[in-house]
Amino acid sequence: MARMHTRRRGSSGSDKPVADDPPEWSDVDAEDIEARVVELAEQDYDPSQIGMKLRDEGVTGTPIPDVKLATGKKITEILEEHDAAASVPEDFRNLVERAVRLREHMAENPQDHQNKRALQNTESKIRRLADYYRGDQLDEDFTYTYENGVELLEE
Structure with a gap:
């Protein structure tokens, strides 16, 4: 399958072994x-x-x-x-962290066109993922902006 923002295909990764029960050597309760x-x-x-x-x-x-x-x-x-779950899903949080870092980098280096494109791609992924999580794990009226991203990371 092709990657989201390039025409190339990714390299295949390893698959988890098919197993129905844990191994005998790992007998932890x-x-x-x-x-x-x-x-x-x-x-x-x-x-x-x-x-x-x-x-x-x-x-x-x-x-x-x-x-x-x-x-x-x-x-x-x-x-x-056990009520220890994060308020925001991990994959969404990681993308928002990347976008905030890129936005701060772009404020210091406005001529960095490569990272400007990376920021656009990352924010596009955030909007797609926000559509997926909206209503379930994100507020119904959530829209991504830089300010909303910073607020999410401070929680």
Whole structure:
């Protein structure tokens, strides 16, 4: 499939192995995993970072290759159950951070045409994603502006 703002195709990535149950060597209790997920969320880690930390460090030294296989729930579902979920989805927040950084860079370097194009593309992605999340996880009347982006990041 082609990329959004270029005509090129992306390189293919690896696929997750097909598995129905967690491996035998990773026999950590589901409650311990959920407690560790909530603990990492309280330390301001994003769900993707939590997954990597559990994969690398694990719980009590035992790595967790897949939280959904071990607990039956995704990391975001665990965070929502324990009221530790972020107010804005992670992918939307990352795009807004990038746009705010680019906007500040463009204020200092107005002749940087390459980053001007990158800012336009990023804001286009934000508007598309805002349409997807509007009403569900964003306000019904949310429209992206630089000021709204800065406010979102301060929450």
